[in-house]
Amino acid sequence: DVKVTQSSRYLVKRTGEKVFLECVQDMDHENMFWYRQDPGLGLRLIYFSYDVKMKEKGDIPEGYSVSREKKERFSLILESASTNQTSMYLCASSNPPGRGTNQPQHFGDGTRLSIL
Amino acid sequence: AQTVTQSQPEMSVQEAETVTLSCTYDTSESDYYLFWYKQPPSRQMILVIRQEAYKQQNATENRFSVNFQKAAKSFSLKISDSQLGDAAMYFCAYNRNAGNMLTFGGGTRLMVKP
Numbered sequence: 592d593v594k595v596t597q598s599s600r601y602l603v604k605r606t607g608e609k610v611f612l613e614c615v616q617d618m619d620h621e622n623m624f625w626y627r628q629d630p631g632l633g634l635r636l637i638y639f640s641y642d643v644k645m646k647e648k649g650d651i652p653e654g655y656s657v658s659r660e661k662k663e664r665f666s667l668i669l670e671s672a673s674t675n676q677t678s679m680y681l682c683a684s685s686n687p688p689g690r691g692t693n694q695p696q697h698f699g700d701g702t703r704l705s706i707l
Numbered sequence: 708a709q710t711v712t713q714s715q716p717e718m719s720v721q722e723a724e725t726v727t728l729s730c731t732y733d734t735s736e737s738d739y740y741l742f743w744y745k746q747p748p749s750r751q752m753i754l755v756i757r758q759e760a761y762k763q764q765n766a767t768e769n770r771f772s773v774n775f776q777k778a779a780k781s782f783s784l785k786i787s788d789s790q791l792g793d794a795a796m797y798f799c800a801y802n803r804n805a806g807n808m809l810t811f812g813g814g815t816r817l818m819v820k821p
Contacts (some may be wrong), residue, residue, distance in 0.1 A: 633811035698752040
């Protein structure tokens with residue numbers, strides 16, 4: 592089974608702090624994603640990466656950056672945390688489309704981040 | 708830009724009954740994929756079912772089936788013989804065939820009454 596592991600289930604940080612959320616997948620997937628989940632808004636894509644050191648902005652990249660130094664690891668960085676970034680953050684991974692059929696994304700358990 | 712709309716924030720169903728969750732989407736693409744994901748309380752999001760837009764036949768996975776109406780841009784999920792374990796948030800999602808990104812709807816919370 593695909594395993595996507597997020598480093599923390601719950602995290603509490605203070606306004607202005609630099610926050611790192613880590614995600615590791617064990618299936619050699621090329622694509623990795625960071626989403627933010629808010630009630631009524633579903634999941635919104637922050638960033639995704641299709642290869643090591645490669646990244647593309649999603650729908651809501653402002654206030655976030657990402658790092659992918661190794662294929663299995665994808666980090667989300669809040670440069671200066673603000674209260675409006677309090678949310679559930681989900682990491683996902685998949686193979687790219689074209690390998691037979693469209694590949695579904697596999698999700699981690701999520702990190703519930705509170706910014707005080 | 709593609710949008711996905713789930714018009715039912717909450718639904719409830721009696722155990723063993725059938726329930727249908729609605730999803731509509733907006734796209735100008737002709738080739739794409741649609742998904743239903745399930746997120747149980749405090750647990751991992753998992754794929755329930757997927758549909759390729761070029762296939763006319765509706766996808767089925769055990770008690771889960773879809774009603775895909777391409778012209779109407781509608782993609783509803785039917786759950787038959789509902790079980791207590793079906794209680795969860797359900798998200799409809801769209802993916803362009805050539806793309807890597809999913810666009811999600813706002814979700815429907817399904818409650819199952821014993």
